[in-house]
Amino acid sequence: MSAKKPRARGVLGAVGAFVGMSAVAGLLVTAAVTPAIAVTGMAANDSIGVFEGLPEYLEIGQLAQPTTIYAKNGDQDVQLATFYSQNRLPVTFSQISQAAKDAAIAGEDPRFYSHGGVDIQGTMRGVLSTVVGHDVQGGSSITQQYVKNVLLQKCEAMPVKTKEQKAKYQTCVVDSTGVSPDRKVKEMKYAIGVEKKYSKDDILAGYLNIAGFGGSVYGIEAAAKYYFNTSAAALTPAQAASLIAIVNEPTTLKIDSPDSKSNGAANGYAKNKERRDYILNKMYQYKKLTKVQYDEAVKTPVTPVITPSVRGCQTAGGSAYFCDYVQRIVQNDPSFGADKDTRAANFNRGGYKIYTTIDLTLQQTAEETMASYVPPTYGDVQLGASLVGVQPGTGRVLYMAQNKHYSQDPDVLMDPAYTSVNYSTDLDYGGSNGFQVGSTYKVFTLAEWLKQGHSLYESVNANVRTYNQSQFKDSCGQWGGSWRPTNDSPGEEGYRTAQNATTNSINTAFVAMALQLDLCEIKKDAEAFGVHDAAGVPLKSNPASVLGTNNVAPLTMATAFAGIANNGLTCTPIAIDKIVSGDGKEIAPPASKCTQSVDPAVARAMAYALKGPIEGGTASGTNTTGVDMLGKTGTTDGNKQLWLIAATTKVAGAYWVGNIEGDTDMRRIYPTHGSSPASLRDNVMNAVMTTAVNKYGGDAFPRPDNKLLQGAQVTIPDLTGKSPDDAKSILNGLGLDGVDGTAVDSAAPAGTVAGTDPAAGTSVTKGNGVTIYTSNGSLVPLPNVVGQKLSDAQKALSQFSVKVTGGSNKDGIVEAMDPGAGTPAKPGSTVTLKIAAAEPSPGVGK
Numbered sequence: 001m002s003a004k005k006p007r008a009r010g011v012l013g014a015v016g017a018f019v020g021m022s023a024v025a026g027l028l029v030t031a032a033v034t035p036a037i038a039v040t041g042m043a044a045n046d047s048i049g050v051f052e053g054l055p056e057y058l059e060i061g062q063l064a065q066p067t068t069i070y071a072k073n074g075d076q077d078v079q080l081a082t083f084y085s086q087n088r089l090p091v092t093f094s095q096i097s098q099a100a101k102d103a104a105i106a107g108e109d110p111r112f113y114s115h116g117g118v119d120i121q122g123t124m125r126g127v128l129s130t131v132v133g134h135d136v137q138g139g140s141s142i143t144q145q146y147v148k149n150v151l152l153q154k155c156e157a158m159p160v161k162t163k164e165q166k167a168k169y170q171t172c173v174v175d176s177t178g179v180s181p182d183r184k185v186k187e188m189k190y191a192i193g194v195e196k197k198y199s200k201d202d203i204l205a206g207y208l209n210i211a212g213f214g215g216s217v218y219g220i221e222a223a224a225k226y227y228f229n230t231s232a233a234a235l236t237p238a239q240a241a242s243l244i245a246i247v248n249e250p251t252t253l254k255i256d257s258p259d260s261k262s263n264g265a266a267n268g269y270a271k272n273k274e275r276r277d278y279i280l281n282k283m284y285q286y287k288k289l290t291k292v293q294y295d296e297a298v299k300t301p302v303t304p305v306i307t308p309s310v311r312g313c314q315t316a317g318g319s320a321y322f323c324d325y326v327q328r329i330v331q332n333d334p335s336f337g338a339d340k341d342t343r344a345a346n347f348n349r350g351g352y353k354i355y356t357t358i359d360l361t362l363q364q365t366a367e368e369t370m371a372s373y374v375p376p377t378y379g380d381v382q383l384g385a386s387l388v389g390v391q392p393g394t395g396r397v398l399y400m401a402q403n404k405h406y407s408q409d410p411d412v413l414m415d416p417a418y419t420s421v422n423y424s425t426d427l428d429y430g431g432s433n434g435f436q437v438g439s440t441y442k443v444f445t446l447a448e449w450l451k452q453g454h455s456l457y458e459s460v461n462a463n464v465r466t467y468n469q470s471q472f473k474d475s476c477g478q479w480g481g482s483w484r485p486t487n488d489s490p491g492e493e494g495y496r497t498a499q500n501a502t503t504n505s506i507n508t509a510f511v512a513m514a515l516q517l518d519l520c521e522i523k524k525d526a527e528a529f530g531v532h533d534a535a536g537v538p539l540k541s542n543p544a545s546v547l548g549t550n551n552v553a554p555l556t557m558a559t560a561f562a563g564i565a566n567n568g569l570t571c572t573p574i575a576i577d578k579i580v581s582g583d584g585k586e587i588a589p590p591a592s593k594c595t596q597s598v599d600p601a602v603a604r605a606m607a608y609a610l611k612g613p614i615e616g617g618t619a620s621g622t623n624t625t626g627v628d629m630l631g632k633t634g635t636t637d638g639n640k641q642l643w644l645i646a647a648t649t650k651v652a653g654a655y656w657v658g659n660i661e662g663d664t665d666m667r668r669i670y671p672t673h674g675s676s677p678a679s680l681r682d683n684v685m686n687a688v689m690t691t692a693v694n695k696y697g698g699d700a701f702p703r704p705d706n707k708l709l710q711g712a713q714v715t716i717p718d719l720t721g722k723s724p725d726d727a728k729s730i731l732n733g734l735g736l737d738g739v740d741g742t743a744v745d746s747a748a749p750a751g752t753v754a755g756t757d758p759a760a761g762t763s764v765t766k767g768n769g770v771t772i773y774t775s776n777g778s779l780v781p782l783p784n785v786v787g788q789k790l791s792d793a794q795k796a797l798s799q800f801s802v803k804v805t806g807g808s809n810k811d812g813i814v815e816a817m818d819p820g821a822g823t824p825a826k827p828g829s830t831v832t833l834k835i836a837a838a839e840p841s842p843g844v845g846k
Contacts, residue, residue, distance in 0.1 A: 351582025434534025
C-alpha cells in the first residue's frame with residue numbers, strides 16, 4: 001500500500017519547520033565540516049544569533065542511581081536492600097563490552113567519532129523527514145541524545161505531588177524532549193558544549209549509563225543484568241544489539257513481556273529482533289563484526305533471561321523493619337533535603353551506600369527467637385511482639401525483629417501475618433503509636449527517689465489504700481479524685497524497702513515512694529533518659545503514670561536502660577555508621593547525642609537495684625550467663641501488654657509482646673511451647689542476651705555508695721509515757737513512720753506509750769515503720785519492801801498474794817523479793833518474800 005500523501009496545509013507546515021531549522025543551517029554546515037571547527041563555536045553569520053545566545057555548557061550532574069543499605073557480617077558488607085526510581089548501575093568505559101559500544105554507534109550515530117557533537121548529515125536527513133513525514137524525527141547524534149537524557153533526568157528529580165508541581169514537571173519534560181525546532185536548537189548547542197568539555201569515550205559511556213532500557217531499567221549494566229543476567233562487560237554482539245534496539249523504542253521493543261503478541265516469546269520477540277538485526281548489519285557494514293561473527297549473531301535467537309532487581313525493604317527478610325527504620329531516618333533528616341519529598345527523591349535517586357549498625361549475629365538470634373515464641377497470627381488475637389537492642393555508650397542499634405512479616409503492598413497487607421508498621425520505633429519512624437510500658441517505668445520513680453536522698457534500704461508503707469490524688473505533688477499539674485492502686489500478686493503489703501519493691505515490682509510501694517516525691521520530676525527523669533511518647537505527645541505525669549501508663553516504643557525503653565547500665569550516660573539511638581554518596585564522597589550520618597541523665601552515683605544505685613529482678617525477682621529466668629545484668633519486667637492492667645528489658649554494660653535489649661488492638665489477657669493464651677507469653681518472656685530475653693554476652697561480654701556493676709544503699713541510720717528514742725500523737729510526731733521528724741499498735745499491759749498511765757517495736761535505742765534506716773504500743777494502765781509497779789519487817793511488807797503488798805520463805809516471824813526482816821521492786825505486775829499476782837534468818841539468843845550454847 002502506497003503511503004498517504006500529506007495535505008497542502010500539512011506540507012506547508014512542515015516546510016515552515018524546515019525553514020525554521022534552516023536558520024541554523026549556516027552554523028551546522030560550518031560546525032559539521034570538521035570536529036575542529038565545531039568545537040570552536042564560531043558563528044557563520046548573524047542568522048544564528050538566537051543560537052549563540054543559549055548557555056554554552058550543560059551541567060551534567062549525577063545520574064539517578066540505586067541506594068543500597070548494607071549490614072556487616074564479620075568483615076563482609078552484606079546487602080540488605082536496594083531502592084531506586086531508576087534501576088541503574090553506572091559503569092566506566094572500560095567496563096562496557098566493545099560489542100555494546102559498537103552497537104550503540106552503529107545503530108544510533110555512525111559518525112560519532114568524527115563529528116563535533118552535531119551530525120549535520122543526520123540532522124538534515126531528519127529535517128527532510130519532517131517535511132515528508134509531517135513530524136520532527138531522527139537525526140540526533142549520541143551526544144544530542146545524551147543531552148536530552150540529562151535534561152530529562154533533571155525533570156524526573158522534581159516533586160510531582162501538587163497540581164503546580166505536576167504542571168512544572170510537565171513543562172520541564174516538554175522543554176527537554178518535545179518536538180520543536182527551538183528545543184532542537186538548544187539541544188544542538190548543548191551537544192557542542194558537551195563535546196568541548198568531555199572526551200568522546202566519556203560521552204559514549206555517559207550515554208550508555210543514562211539511556212532508558214524500558215520500564216525502570218536504566219543504563220547498560222542494569223539492562224544487561226535484567227534482560228540477560230550478565231554484565232555490560234560480558235555482552236555478546238547479539239545481546240548488545242538487542243539492548244541498543246530497546247533504546248530506540250523502549251516501550252515496544254523491550255523483551256520482558258513473553259506474552260506480547262507483537263513482540264513476545266511466540267514470535268521470537270520479532271520487533272526487537274528486527275531492530276537488533278538491523279544494528280548487527282550496520283556493525284558488519286562498519287567492519288565491527290566479521291562475516292562469521294555477523295552470521296552467528298543473526299542466527300542467535302532472542303532469548304532473554306529476565307532477572308528482576310527487587311527493590312525495597314521486603315528483600316531484607318527478617319531485617320526488613322530495621323531496613324525500614326534506616327530508610328525513614330534518611331527521609332526525616334534535613335541534611336538529605338529541605339523537605340520530605342526532596343529527601344525521598346534523593347534517597348531513591350542518590351546512589352547512597354548506607355552502612356548500618358545492625359549486628360547480624362544478634363539479629364539472627366532475635367529473628368529465630370521471635371519465630372519460636374511469638375507466631376505472626378494466633379486465632380482472633382491481634383498479637384504483636386518486638387525485640388530490639390542497642391549498645392550502651394554509642395546508641396548503635398544492634399538488632400530489631402518482630403513477629404509479623406514486612407510488606408508495604410496493600411494487597412499483601414490484607415493478610416494479618418503481614419504489617420508495614422514497625423512496632424519497635426516511633427510513629428514518625430515506623431508508624432507505631434507505642435505501647436503502655438507498665439512497671440518498666442518504675443525505674444524513673446527509683447531515679448527520683450535516690451536523687452532526693454532516699455536509699456535502697458529505706459522502707460515505705462506498701463499497704464493497699466485509697467488515695468486522694470490531690471495528695472500527690474506535681475509541679476507540672478494538679479490531680480484530683482480517689483485512686484486505689486493494687487498489686488499484681490497477694491501478700492505484697494506491709495513495709496517494703498525500695499530494693500524489695502524493685503525486685504518484686506510492688507505497685508503500692510512505688511506509689512508510696514512517689515507520694516514523697518514530685519511527679520513532674522519523675523517525668524523529667526524519664527525524659528532525661530530519652531523517654532518520650534511514641535506519637536510525639538507530652539508524657540503524662542498523673543499519679544497512675546508512675547505505674548507505666550505512657551505509650552513508649554521498645555527502642556526508646558532499650559535506650560533508657562542502656563543509659564542506666566552506662567553510669568547514667570544515655571546515647572540516642574543511631575542506625576547508620578557511614579554513608580557514601582553516588583559520587584563516592586562520604587556524608588556524615590546522623591550522630592548519637594549522649595547526655596548525663598542522672599549523677600553516676602545515682603545510676604550505680606539504680607543498676608544495683610535492678611539486678612534484683614534478674615537475680616531473684618520477677619525476671620529471675622533471664623540471666624544464665626554469669627555476667628552482671630540488670631532488668632525490669634512490665635505488665636499493664638489486664639495483662640494486655642508485657643515487657644522485659646535487660647542490659648549488661650555492653651548490650652541493652654527490650655522485649656514487648658501484647659495486643660496491637662484489643663485487650664486479650666497475655667496470661668490466658670498459649671500460642672507456643674504450651675505456655676503463655678507472660679510465662680515465656682524470660683526465655684525470650686535469655687536467648688537474646690546470652691548471644692549478646694557471648695559476643696560482647698560485660699562488666700560488673702559497681703556497688704553503690706553506702707549512703708544510697710543503706711541511707712541515714714536513725715536511733716529510736718524512748719517514747720514511754722508520751723501520747724501516741726506526740727510519739728508519731730517525734731518519729732516523723734526523724735524520718736520514721738509511727739504505726740499504731742495494740743494496747744498492752746503496762747504500768748504507764750493508760751493511753752500513753754508503753755513501748756515500741758523496734759525498741760528504744762535500736763538503729764534503723766529512715767523510712768522504717770515503728771509500731772507504737774499504748775498502755776492499758778493495768779500494771780502496778782511493785783514497791784520495794786526489802787529491809788522491812790515482814791508485817792510491814794505484807795501491808796505494802798496488800799494488793800498482791802504474798803508468799804513467804806525462810807520463816808514466818810512477823811518481825812522478820814525481808815531479805816529479797818521476787819519479782820523485784822519496780823516490776824509492773826497485776827494486782828493479785830504472787831510476790832515471794834524471803835525472810836532473813838533470826839539471830840541466836842545470848843547465852844545459848846556452850
